[in-house]
Amino acid sequence: MLPFLRGETTLLEPLWRNNHLTQFYKKTTPISQMASVAEQVVFRYPRMKILEVGVGTSAATGAILDRIDRSYHSYTYTDISPGFFEDARNLFKDHSDRFIYKVLDIEKSPKEQGFVEHSYDMIVAANVLHATRSLQETTARVRTLLKPGGYLLLMEGTNTDVLHTGFVFSGFKGWWFGEKEGRVWGPMQTAGTWDRMLKAVGFSGVDTITPDHDKGLRPFSVLLSQAVDAKIQLLRQPYISACAVPRHGDLFIIGGATCATSALVIKLEEILTHVFRRIVRSQTLESLELHNLTSMATVLNLADLDRSCFKDINEQQLEALKSLVNASQKLLWVTAGSEAENPYHSGFLACMGYENPYSQFQYLNIVDLDAEKVSTIATALLRMADADFDNDYGLSDRVWTTEPELRLENGVMKISRMKNDPSMNKRYMSNRRSIHAHANLQRSNIRVMKPGDTHELFIETRKPEQDASWTRVQVSYSTSTALKVEGAGFLHLVIGLEEKTQVPVLALSEHHMSVVSTPSHWCWALPKHVPETRGEAVYLGGIAAALLAVNLVSMASPNTAILVHEADDALRSAISAHASATGIRPYFSTSKREQHHPKGSTIFLHEMSSTRVLEDLLPADVSVAARFDQGSPNRVFGRLESLLPSIVRRETLDRASSLVVTRCDVHKAAVSFNMARELAHGSTMQGPTIKTVNIQELPGSSASIDHGIQIVDWTRADEVPVKVQPASSHVILSAHKTYLLVGMTGDIGRSVCQLSSGGPSGWRD
Incomplete structure (x- = not known):
């Protein structure tokens, strides 16, 4: 100031x-x-x-x-x-x-x-x-x-x-x-x-x-x-405008067979008599004297107010209707009441506009039966008659059109338009090809899935669990793959804010989404020593590595060895730390020359190695063999596995999507996870570098454990590319509801029922 x-x-x-x-x-x-x-x-x-x-x-x-x-x-x-x-x-x-x-x-x-x-x-x-x-x-x-x-x-x-x-x-x-x-x-x-x-x-x-x-x-x-100007003013207030002499030719009014419409016709005739040179009345279509019809006349049809003209139409009425349409220059067709109860006429008039391009047809539906009809009908009719120009939707010299359909509802005159709806169009076309759009992370719940070789993002449409024993978490970081949790199956690890309290938590989740609902006993408060942003990603990566290590070592028999192929630095560190505390001997192998590890700690497997060489490299007393190169084309470890005794366990500790076992042992899962947390605490922050991937970069990638432990960062993006799903994907059956399927007694119908009920060919998400 x-x-x-x-x-x-x-x-x-x-x-x-x-x-x-x-x-x-x-x-x-x-x-x-x-x-x-x-x-x-x-x-x-x-x-x-x-x-x-x-x-x-x-x-x-x-x-x-x-x-x-x-x-x-x-x-x-x-x-x-x-x-x-x-x-x-x-x-x-x-x-x-x-x-x-x-x-x-x-x-x-x-x-x-x-x-x-x-x-x-x-x-x-x-x-x-x-x-x-x-x-x-x-x-x-x-x-x-x-x-x-x-x-x-x-x-x-x-x-x-x-x-x-x-x-x-x-x-x-x-x-x-x-x-x-x-x-x-x-x-x-x-x-x-x-x-x-x-x-x-x-x-x-x-x-x-x-x-x-x-x-x-x-x-x-x-x-x-x-x-x-003069023309627009006339169109705005057609029957109020002064008219010394009739400005239009003949008007044919059809209707008046009942007392209500007869009174309406009389009132309209009083208003319109000074505008039209001659007014001819006919109570019904059948009684219309065709010889009285003059070419290019104006027609007002009120017969539908008495009874539906198109319901049970006979040949005589059809012939009269043909003559009426051919002779009309302007035709206003009036109906009243709900169109859902009388859906016979609007489509007919829409077609007539194409067959008679030199005539104008307008359909007026007055939804409220008690609405004022006289002024509404008179205004609509005179606007049609006074519009002595064709509709020009390019608006070359004036801004005015004669609408083909009018609907008076609750005192508001409405018009119809076919509007482009990009979201509906994309959903429709997504049945035929892949279509992507952008979604806001703050407004939509985004789900990560891996339907093929690469990840895709989708907008989640299912409602979250409302049970009081469940907790909603707004995810900041998550594991790119689901990891095996003893007693529970394969779950994702996430760090985020508890929705109600905004307290940072570490949680196990059945779903990989931007907002997850998970049982409260699968949530733990995040330690205060973990810094925000990058520190949370490192901590989650350490927990993931420790969880894999705990599961792998727990499978080994006492005083035996485990063989792990293509483990990254974080996994090697966690496995070595936990194995040394339990008396298990860890061995690591790799087929990548660029891997730099201390001499003697890694077995190098050349893809062209002979069987004899592989036998010499094989450690003794191996009870568990695990590989983290499921997506790799290199098959040398598969050959090495074939040389192991049949009693050796072959394990896969991660998968692209979660899988919860039917009988989940909550206590066993909690013990396993708490052991992993204890292993990770104190060493994670100084541990090996954890790979992170921005959620925007995840679609199209094939991120999996064979690329090392990867943490998805949800914090650095406002919008993400999502794959549009067809409308049918929004129909999701609930396990807590009963469904009646009608007319599905054949083989396909029975298969659908079996699939939905989780039978032999059933599936679980």
């Missing part, structure tokens, strides 16, 4: 430099409501050419693009100087093919600055028009840029009773630009003033205001107005 008071800087510069202004706009202005209104307009017109005046902080631009995505033709990004353009190019780089950057001073003629008049479909102005010397002249210049029917989306201060807005912005030079125009207390204008001013320069006035400041002390509002 002091540099501003000394005249050394403007108040705007420090606010802009420290990002305070952007945060103020995001937190105190209705930007999200503005984006919502823009989304509704773009929903109807997804090919709009949009121009934003005075983008400033780009807060409104970003919010709007988040809602409309790429449902627009072009977005012209303007400001009084190009100073913001470079940052905007980086911020909106995903939209670079549709963004146009141009300098625009809205206090000068846009045409003289290279802008084409009446070339935009929507103009966005967020807190910018008030900072001009003449608000009405500025609004008139904006109008010259819009096509007839185009929209002006404004966010402006409309509550002049709120003082804190002026306190914040009164130090800005632009706040006082309107002083000579009479805005001596500030530039804010009420919604009523905006309505009068917009109407004076060729707009419809304030069509919508969001939020209405009368409901609270909100200084800002979002205003929506439409650029109008």
Whole structure:
């Protein structure tokens, strides 16, 4: 504040430099409501050419693009100087093919600055028009840029009773630009003033205001107005517009067979009699006198309000319907009630539009049977009749279309659109080919699986266990493979934060995910001496190595030897330490020349070694042989194993995915794991280097124990590449529920039942 008071800087510069202004706009202005209104307009017109005046902080631009995505033709990004353009190019780089950057001073003629008049479909102005010397002249210049029917989306201060807005912005030079125009207390204008001013320069006035400041002390509002000419004004209010002589030819009204529809027809005829030269009534399709039908007539069909025309349709009705469609230039077909109960008509009209391209057909469904029908039907019919132009979805010269389907529900008129849904499209195509997307680790639970030779990441869709005896852990580090835990099977080791207390814990998990649910007796508090980040990965690697060592040594017979092939430094260190304490002699072998170990501690096995050489190298009294090169093409250790007696145990101590035994011995598993923890404590932090792999780099890799103990780091990524799964993968049978399978009595059906029930061919995840 002091540099501003000394005249050394403007108040705007420090606010802009420290990002305070952007945060103020995001937190105190209705930007999200503005984006919502823009989304509704773009929903109807997804090919709009949009121009934003005075983008400033780009807060409104970003919010709007988040809602409309790429449902627009072009977005012209303007400001009084190009100073913001470079940052905007980086911020909106995903939209670079549709963004146009141009300098625009809205206090000068846009045409003289290279802008084409009446070339935009929507103009966005967020807190910018008030900072001009003449608000009405500025609004008139904006109008010259819009096509007839185009929209002006404004966010402006409309509550002049709120003082804190002026306190914040009164130090800005632009706040006082309107002083000579009479805005001596500030530039804010009420919604009523905006309505009068917009109407004076060729707009419809304030069509919508969001939020209405009368409901609270909100200084800002979002205003929506439409650029109008004589034609657009007529289409907006067709039967209110003055009509000295009928402006349309013949109107055929079909309906009135019941008392309710008869009264409706009479009221409609009173309104429409001054608009159409002749009105012909027919109670039903069958009673329609075909010779009275004139070519290119306007038809209003209310017969469906009496009974469904397409339910049990007969030949006479079908012939009458054909003649009606062929003679119609404009046809409005009205129904009432739920379409689910009467689903016969909308598809017919959609097809007719393709077969009769020179005619217009509109289907209007009034869901609420008690809704006001007269004004709704009259407005829809006259808009069709007055729209003397074909639908141009490119919006060449005006922003208006005659919708093929309308639905009035709870007082809101709705239209239908087929919208692109990338997530559904990807799920559908994932049945045919591999499709990947990006998922946020904070918003999604990510599962690691190895369906083939490489790892893949998936978004977990199953609900976690809700049992109070289970603990949820947000994983920071995990083992890349599942390790054997005596009494439990193959489990993953993880370190992370307990979800409720945020206390670091070490846990065993049946699943390899970013958030795991595991029994509470499989969780242990992390020792305080373990440092965060890298220290936790080293500690987990040491625990993993110790667990493998404990399991391997426990399998050996007393006073015998164990032979371990391709163990990394961490495994060798842990096995040697535990074996020496139990009287077991460890031997290590390798087929890799680059392995550097102390002389005599490693047996080198050349892949071309003869059987006699291998027999000479084989240690005596081996009771357990374990290998950690399951993925290696080198088969020399397999030949060595064949020379061992049959009583020697061959062990695999890891696997790509977890596997919990049917009868899990919780006590035995806890004893085995606690022994591994004791072995690791005190030596892990000074032990060999542990390999870590970023979770982002895991997909596509074949990380396994033959590459050494690898720890997956979940902390260094916000987004990860995940493989999209088809919708059928979301259907997961529960072991705690009963399912009824109908019509599956054949061989395939019986096999499915057997598989699901975990029979001889069953499986467990």
